[in-house]
Amino acid sequence: xxxxxxxxxxxxLAEDPDQETRDELxxxxxxxxxxxxxxxxxxxxxxxxxxxxxELGAGPLRMNRSVVIRAAAGLAAYLKKQGHTDGLVVIxxxxxxxxxxxxxxxxxxxxxAGLRAAVLPRPLPTPVLAFAIRHLGAVAGVEVTASHNxxxxxxxxxxxxxxxQIVPPADAEIAAEIDAIASLHDVPRPDSGWETLDxxxxxxxxxxxxxVLDPASPRTAxxxxxxxxxxxKDVLLAAFARAGFPEPVLVTExxxxxxxxxxxxxxxxxxxxAMDLAFARARATDPDLVIxxxxxxxxxxxxxxxxxxxxxxxGDEVGALLxxxxxxxxxxxxxxxxxxxxxxxxxxxxxxxxxxxxxxTGFKWIARVDGLRYGYEEALGYCVDxxxxxxxxxxxxxxxxxxxxxxxxxxxxxxxxxLDDLAVEHGLHATDQLSVRVQDLSLIADxxxxxxxxxxxxxxxxxxxxxxxxxxGTEQLPPTDGLRYTLDGARVIVRxxxxxxKLKCYLExxxxxxAHAGLPAARARATELLTAxxxxxxxxxxx
Numbered sequence: 001x002x003x004x005x006x007x008x009x010x011x012x013l014a015e016d017p018d019q020e021t022r023d024e025l026x027x028x029x030x031x032x033x034x035x036x037x038x039x040x041x042x043x044x045x046x047x048x049x050x051x052x053x054x055e056l057g058a059g060p061l062r063m064n065r066s067v068v069i070r071a072a073a074g075l076a077a078y079l080k081k082q083g084h085t086d087g088l089v090v091i092x093x094x095x096x097x098x099x100x101x102x103x104x105x106x107x108x109x110x111x112x113a114g115l116r117a118a119v120l121p122r123p124l125p126t127p128v129l130a131f132a133i134r135h136l137g138a139v140a141g142v143e144v145t146a147s148h149n150x151x152x153x154x155x156x157x158x159x160x161x162x163x164x165q166i167v168p169p170a171d172a173e174i175a176a177e178i179d180a181i182a183s184l185h186d187v188p189r190p191d192s193g194w195e196t197l198d199x200x201x202x203x204x205x206x207x208x209x210x211x212v213l214d215p216a217s218p219r220t221a222x223x224x225x226x227x228x229x230x231x232x233k234d235v236l237l238a239a240f241a242r243a244g245f246p247e248p249v250l251v252t253e254x255x256x257x258x259x260x261x262x263x264x265x266x267x268x269x270x271x272x273x274a275m276d277l278a279f280a281r282a283r284a285t286d287p288d289l290v291i292x293x294x295x296x297x298x299x300x301x302x303x304x305x306x307x308x309x310x311x312x313x314x315g316d317e318v319g320a321l322l323x324x325x326x327x328x329x330x331x332x333x334x335x336x337x338x339x340x341x342x343x344x345x346x347x348x349x350x351x352x353x354x355x356x357x358x359x360x361t362g363f364k365w366i367a368r369v370d371g372l373r374y375g376y377e378e379a380l381g382y383c384v385d386x387x388x389x390x391x392x393x394x395x396x397x398x399x400x401x402x403x404x405x406x407x408x409x410x411x412x413x414x415x416x417x418x419l420d421d422l423a424v425e426h427g428l429h430a431t432d433q434l435s436v437r438v439q440d441l442s443l444i445a446d447x448x449x450x451x452x453x454x455x456x457x458x459x460x461x462x463x464x465x466x467x468x469x470x471x472x473g474t475e476q477l478p479p480t481d482g483l484r485y486t487l488d489g490a491r492v493i494v495r496x497x498x499x500x501x502k503l504k505c506y507l508e509x510x511x512x513x514x515a516h517a518g519l520p521a522a523r524a525r526a527t528e529l530l531t532a533x534x535x536x537x538x539x540x541x542x543x
Contacts, residue, residue, distance in 0.1 A: 074178030087139030092129030095257030112188030125297035230295025269301030333373025460532030
């Protein structure tokens with residue numbers, strides 16, 4: 001085993017085009033560090049429906065130029081087999097370590113394969129890339145980003161010509177083409193021949209952002225904004241200026257792109273502590289709301305003043321607010337969400353007489369819903385302009401929630417007042433998550449197996465009225481690794497994360513409320529139920 005490992009590492013080293021990872025790998029080989037070599041060479045990063053994502057470093061189980069060149073070559077081979085012999089591939093990238101290198105390598109490989117490649121002019125939000133695919137009539141797009149992962153990670157998202165991310169079977173077909181590449185020496189990589197786009201694509205994207213707003217709406221809400229050390233700031237400020245909103249007050253410590261994300265443990269607005277600086281700025285300036293993007297600006301977080309201090313709204317709360325706002329504005333078309341998001345959206349759509357659909361987790365599914373007008377996912381992802389961007393977009397979502405805050409401000413009300421109204425109208429829908437991060441992935445498989453073999457019959461004293469194993473699929477959903485429990489007044493979904501070593505459990509309870517006066521008691525009851533569901537589910541799963 002030891003000799004085989006060293007031989008594989010030496011073969012990789014001989015092909016590696018990057019001096020930095022070559023040096024790193026040479027040191028490991030020289031030191032005979034078999035544990036670390038095994039961690040990098042005991043398989044390959046799997047190309048799935050999220051593309052690739054992993055830690056930067058040398059070897060096939062890390063993100064590096066060799067892995068990216070193979071991925072680009074596999075994508076190009078797949079596109080040619082689909083008949084796109086001279087199609088355009090648009091490439092975008094964020095400001096993470098190596099992102100620009102990975103984008104350049106992709107452009108070189110695509111050009112060498114005989115396709116046309118165009119690269120966005122600088123690090124820009126992921127939704128600009130998703131927009132550019134449709135705007136330029138491309139056959140595919142690549143975004144080099146690890147979204148809100150830790151600083152040491154990077155990733156590779158692939159979109160097809162409809163402007164939405166790949167779904168099966170395209171992912172498996174591209175993976176097969178990647179596996180078929182014997183040697184990097186077989187992949188032509190010219191030094192030029194691709195186009196670097198100018199700002200006209202960004203200008204066209206910004207022109208579309210106006211389309212999400214009502215031309216007659218007030219533009220008075222004041223915001224504090226953090227880009228979370230990512231690439232959102234310039235585009236968001238330009239969009240807000242075009243719209244005529246007051247200029248957002250920046251969280252200056254997090255305003256500029258920085259691949260080391262120095263002020264946050266995880267550059268994800270949902271993580272504890274990530275919003276602390278934004279809240280401090282809000283306490284000092286007293287805005288109407290706080291807006292945060294994740295580092296590639298496809299997600300949007302919203303915080304509001306609740307009593308004396310600030311709190312983040314849950315993704316489900318923002319999802320319901322945007323839906324209610326669009327309904328009030330007379331939006332037509334299908335409202336869609338993933339199965340892990342709150343059932344409140346279905347109730348809002350039903351009352352408005354609008355079609356409603358549930359999909360598997362991920363915007364790659366939501367974006368494919370026929371006649372989509374609005375889609376959201378509880379993980380802070382919102383698609384409010386599906387004609388322009390077939391993906392979540394943290395810039396246009398920020399515009400729309402700020403428009404709603406402005407409308408309510410003119411009425412002497414707030415986002416929290418509208419949430420109260422929705423609770424009285426449709427029942428208080430309270431959601432929470434039980435999320436367990438593991439070092440050992442087998443623990444996730446063990447928990448799923450335990451729940452399948454010994455399914456719970458009740459949680460928090462509520463009987464489970466229906467238990468579904470989603471690996472079998474349903475009439476509406478293709479198969480996926482997940483479990484769904486329907487309870488009397490609650491719902492639970494358990495699934496392994498698609499992008500991180502986590503087991504995720506999504507909980508929702510619905511408590512009827514007769515009038516506004518009943519809200520405090522309903523909230524207390526919902527908190528009590530969610531706590532009990534979490535406790536019982538942990539015990540049943542053994543986590």
